[in-house]
Amino acid sequence: MERNAEASTEPAAGLPAAGLPSVAAVLLDMDGTLVDSDAAVERAWRAWSAEYGLDPDAVVEIAQGVPAISTVRRLWPEWSDERVRAEAARQLDRKCLDLADVVPTPGAHQLVATLERLGLPWAVVTSADTRLATARLGQADISPPLLVTVDDVTVGKPDPQGYLIAARRLGVDPARCLVVEDSDAGVAAGRAAGATVASLKGRPADVVLVDLRQLAGMLSRDRAA
Template identity: 45%
Template structure:
């Protein structure tokens, strides 16, 4: 059965895994960190996707002082920002971003501004004018704060927005904010998004007449999961 389209007023976009594939550098950085701490790297990566670094550290090393996590997070951000080898666009990202350029949309990412600029630039993906980055929130995904701020920036109620996410933490954050979620890529399907697509080639964006909003159409390979 075809997946029904979703109607929205605004779109909120995660970056890593959704618009750009940065898995290569994420794995390099977090595997080094895991080895240094004597932790299982695969378990670390299972937790790390979608979160700010200090939040990952707090979950994996409970009881460690927050200031230690913050300092290591700063060092890790510097490593990630300078290492863009292997950062590429998710299939369909360029066409998708061109289609939504005149429509209300914002980036909601766990990266800070410098890292977001580095990765979007490396992948050649257009940076949205409106952005909610790590500097703009007090809590990392899966907390909904970033998505709620993104909806407020667009001037729409959360229920009128559709979020695009790839990770469990990100999908949980958007759902907690009261949004429908398009899960993008192989990680997303296990976390209960509203619709799951393999990549951004599976989406067609329709601008409704007279400012009535946006309709998202999905390829036959998409699945409605919630």
């Protein structure tokens, strides 16, 4: 199980020499960061692309890390708001029914256990709606103390609104938050919020992580120093 895995000892690329001593809260993206739902996300958008004769590879790339409604609106700017909302809702329904291979990412459970042991406030900030986020987090056996979804914002990632809301609800200055993301849109949102940003999948950020085990180890060492 992830809870028993050892933390990676590899240094994080771009990590300041002082580590992360000023982190007062950790704000985590869901899909691709805490929860491995990449295959389910890709299946949903490929199926939708086939319905409209769109290039599935291009659609999957556009959809990374942003709300479904933003993806639909970008691809079909001539559609009415009503149709865009209906198509986005249909995509969310499709995703909620496809949970078979949704699992925690490597180190996710260990990181959650570390945050709780250290008493560090944390939240999940996702471009999914509350229903889909609850379904995927439940499938991965992760229960965040605070969940901010697309239902809580007026503008989704790369806008920082979700991360600013999470920081405010946790009572922490955004500048003392660590945002953890796996998409360019998410990294941009964290940076716009004024937070330090750690990334997975090699995305350019303040800290580039191999996996969440590495972050768990970094936080543990910083608090022990």
